[in-house]
Amino acid sequence: MTSPTPILLVKSGGAAAVEEWRAGLAEFSAGLPLEVRWWDDPAVDPQAVEYALVWQPEAGRLARYPNLKAILSSAAGVDHILADPELPAALPVVRMVTPETRQRMAEFTVMASLMLQKDMPRMIAQQARRDWVEFASPRSAREMRVGVMGLGALGLACARMHAAIGFAVAGWARSPRDEAGMDCYAGAAQLPDFLARTDILICLLPDTPDTHHIIDARLLAQLPAGAMIVNVGRGSHVHAPDLLAALDAGHIGAALLDVFEREPLPPDAPFWRHPRIMVTPHAAATPSRRERARQAAATILALRAGKTPEHVYDRERGY
Numbered sequence: 143m144t145s146p147t148p149i150l151l152v153k154s155g156g157a158a159a160v161e162e163w164r165a166g167l168a169e170f171s172a173g174l175p176l177e178v179r180w181w182d183d184p185a186v187d188p189q190a191v192e193y194a195l196v197w198q199p200e201a202g203r204l205a206r207y208p209n210l211k212a213i214l215s216s217a218a219g220v221d222h223i224l225a226d227p228e229l230p231a232a233l234p235v236v237r238m239v240t241p242e243t244r245q246r247m248a249e250f251t252v253m254a255s256l257m258l259q260k261d262m263p264r265m266i267a268q269q270a271r272r273d274w275v276e277f278a279s280p281r282s283a284r285e286m287r288v289g290v291m292g293l294g295a296l297g298l299a300c301a302r303m304h305a306a307i308g309f310a311v312a313g314w315a316r317s318p319r320d321e322a323g324m325d326c327y328a329g330a331a332q333l334p335d336f337l338a339r340t341d342i343l344i345c346l347l348p349d350t351p352d353t354h355h356i357i358d359a360r361l362l363a364q365l366p367a368g369a370m371i372v373n374v375g376r377g378s379h380v381h382a383p384d385l386l387a388a389l390d391a392g393h394i395g396a397a398l399l400d401v402f403e404r405e406p407l408p409p410d411a412p413f414w415r416h417p418r419i420m421v422t423p424h425a426a427a428t429p430s431r432r433e434r435a436r437q438a439a440a441t442i443l444a445l446r447a448g449k450t451p452e453h454v455y456d457r458e459r460g461y
């Protein structure tokens with residue numbers, strides 16, 4: 143008896159996106175026999191499912207496929223997969239990081255820094271009131287110190303793009319390193335020095351127990367007065383009441399928030415209405431489906447060849 147064609151089950155972008163995933167996988171998987179099927183397709187034989195490409199899979203669902211070989215996240219973060227208490231413990235979980243993700247995230251964070259530097263929240267408020275008040279942004283990029291928390295695949299790309307347009311850049315990570323064009327800080331011991339020299343703090347950390355609510359009253363108090371926040375990591379990095387209190391007290395000047403503990407952000411969330419906060423809908427860096435299909439195909443081809451694919455989530459480190 144011939145074994146069935148391996149199935150890649152997809153839960154990302156809805157049923158309507160499956161055709162696009164299928165076309166992308168066919169384009170990049172070098173003739174590998176692979177059927178791409180929708181997550182809720184009732185005709186799928188669970189025995190044939192070898193790969194799953196998912197965003198926010200329901201708890202317990204991935205444990206139903208006895209021949210599953212790998213779980214591919216359709217996002218760079220994997221917190222939406224790790225939230226499943228029945229997640230099969232031994233399977234590789236692979237993060238979705240593409241060159242497009244790096245480029246888009248770097249562009250987005252530079253946009254955020256420039257909007258904050260030029261006081262766009264004030265201009266948006268003035269426009270809402272039809273109030274013409276001229277003012278000039280007080281500093282140029284060269285006089286603004288940007289600090290990037292997390293110097294991984296995405297944080298490093300952001301730090302480099304900021305440095306390229308003249309911001310004074312530093313980065314903070316878990317392990318020490320040397321990077322051209324920026325000062326690097328590492329670990330809890332060097333966090334205070336990193337914060338003390340940071341006018342715009344950009345968070346690109348992964349969601350781990352160590353980084354949960356890391357942006358709290360204690361951390362905010364260590365930033366210079368008027369510092370600004372860009373959170374593109376995860377909503378869980380920000381302790382919301384502490385950030386709101388620091389904004390209301392004027393210690394924090396403004397914030398751009400792209401990620402939230404509850405998404406979609408509920409209509410009654412105070413972040414929506416705060417005059418010094420810009421809210422964006424988790425839109426910082428989603429790459430095109432074709433690029434993600436290219437990355438998914440590369441992952442599956444590596445696994446089929448007995449190699450370790452790029453960007454495998456490291457259970458020991460927690461990211």
Ligand code: NDP
Nearest residue numbers: 218219292293294295296297315316317348352374426427
């Ligand atoms: P990586 O895993 O490549 O990098 C993580 C970085 O964080 C590393 O530099 C690591 O340090 C550092 N880090 C981890 N834990 C700590 C800690 N306790 N203290 C200090 N530094 C720490 O992740 P990516 O760059 O690919 O992505 C980061 C996050 O961005 C994702 O997990 C996701 O949550 C978010 N994201 C958001 C998007 C959006 O649209 N808003 C889009 C894509 C991603 P070290 O280098 O020493 O290991």
Ligand code: OXD
Nearest residue numbers: 216217218219427428
């Ligand atoms: C994420 C992503 O992890 O969009 O947020 O890739």
